[in-house]
Amino acid sequence: MRIAVDAMGGDNAPQAIVEGVLLASKDFPTIEFQLYGKESEIKKYLTNDQSNIKIIHTDEKINSDDEPVRAIRRKKQASMVLAAQAVKNGEADAIFSAGNTGALLAAGLLIVGRIKGIERPGLLSTMPVIGSDTGFDLLDLGANADNKPEHLVQYGILGSFYAQNVRGIKKPRVGLLNNGTEETKGSELTKKTFELLSQEESIHFIGNVEARDILTGVADVVVTDGFTGNAVLKSIEGTALNIVSLLKKSILDSGLKGKIGALLLKDALKNLKDEMDYAKYGGAVLFGLKAPVVKTHGSTGPEAVATTIRQIHTMLESQVVAHLVEKFEPKSQD
Structure with missing residues (x-):
């Protein structure tokens, strides 16, 4: 499993995000965590060399007051955009962020994409x-x-x-x-x-x-x-x-x-x-997309980040998205 993490999103980023990932990595050593953000800032909170944590450097990020759709389209190198792009390209299986909610919804819809047959993916918590x-x-x-x-x-x-x-x-x-x-x-x-x-x-x-x-x-x-x-x-x-x-x-x-x-x-x-x-149940899921897109609260702490990762792990392990595709996408005719 590979989870793309917007390490720069949220009020307490990247510290709370990185510390939460470190907590989760103890429970899920086989998950590859892809941290998108400023490498020098992220490395401050990595306690040691974690073989299952990968940093993808970028200086750009989406701010809380950015207009969502415009930010997604103009900030091509933003940590959130790159994380969503990794999911679209098959380089990651899920994305989560504590950043701009509207921007994450836009990234989910415009980059990750909805499942055919689902008109309006819903935000679920x-x-x-x-x-x-x-x-x-x-x-x-x-x-x-x-x-x-x-x-x-x-x-x-x-x-x-x-x-x-x-x-x-x-x-x-x-x-x-x-x-x-x-x-x-x-x-x-x-x-x-x-x-x-x-x-x-x-x-x-x-x-x-x-x-x-x-x-x-x-x-x-x-x-x-x-x-x-x-x-x-x-x-x-x-x-x-x-x-x-x-x-x-x-x-x-x-x-x-x-x-x-x-x-x-x-x-x-x-x-x-x-x-x-x-x-304590995890983040809010934009459900109905081709992969899990999960939003945590902007003021979230490390424990809540770790809980959200457990939630994503369960979603991936249960293959709930694959079940949705089977339910909603029209069957091809031979």
């Missing part, structure tokens, strides 16, 4: 389920702002494929995010999507699910349009951060007794934070 380690897959998280019902049906199939092959769920329950569980609820988009999903025999569709229930494990896969999915994702992130902030403020404002109580609850509070952290 595994989210936490309260009180469980299983999680659920949510897509689309913003790869496409506008969708047709047919796109959401494909998201249901894509999400089900991912849950089966990568997370090992035999019969994933697929739910449609809506403002009510009744069949008649929702917009014209969700009503038509409900009808089409009900007729899709390749998935286990359980009907509409509400946003307030998705963190309880009501479904293994939740599908929605990209605009709504991105809003839901950011609402979950914001709620988690604000709850932690509110708890800290309450403790600091409650005097000595509160601080003693917080000390006693330290482990429980840490467990709460960890349970709400979806980075």
